[in-house]
Amino acid sequence: MAKKAPKKTVKEPQICIVTVTGKDKVGIIARLSVAMAKNNINIVDVNQKIMENYFVMTMACDMAEATVAINEISEKLSRIGKEMDLQITFQHENIFKAMHRV
Numbered sequence: 001m002a003k004k005a006p007k008k009t010v011k012e013p014q015i016c017i018v019t020v021t022g023k024d025k026v027g028i029i030a031r032l033s034v035a036m037a038k039n040n041i042n043i044v045d046v047n048q049k050i051m052e053n054y055f056v057m058t059m060a061c062d063m064a065e066a067t068v069a070i071n072e073i074s075e076k077l078s079r080i081g082k083e084m085d086l087q088i089t090f091q092h093e094n095i096f097k098a099m100h101r102v
Contacts (some may be wrong), residue, residue: 013065015044015092018077024055032059033086040067045074055086071075 012065020028029048038041048057063070074090081088 014063016061017091018059019089020057024050024053040065
């Protein structure tokens with residue numbers, strides 16, 4: 001009799017929001033996407049716009065399968081922000097929603 005493969009446990013989504021603002025330049029989305037992929041963070045939504053050479057983006061990411069903690073990826077994104085002269089914030093979805101309630 002063949003053995004059954006163990007069932008994979010599906011983790012609840014753990015959505016976090018990344019906001020990015022700064023002067024538009026080549027490679028912003030690529031750099032952030034690579035950082036997310038290296039840490040097994042799934043990008044579930046991206047909204048970006050260029051307003052008078054100013055880059056504005058929000059990105060929703062699922063941390064459920066991440067290989068780093070929220071504070072670690074936040075620090076990594078902060079370093080990328082400094083290197084690229086961007087303002088990057090990283091917050092859990094609940095905090096983001098509470099701060100942006102109208």
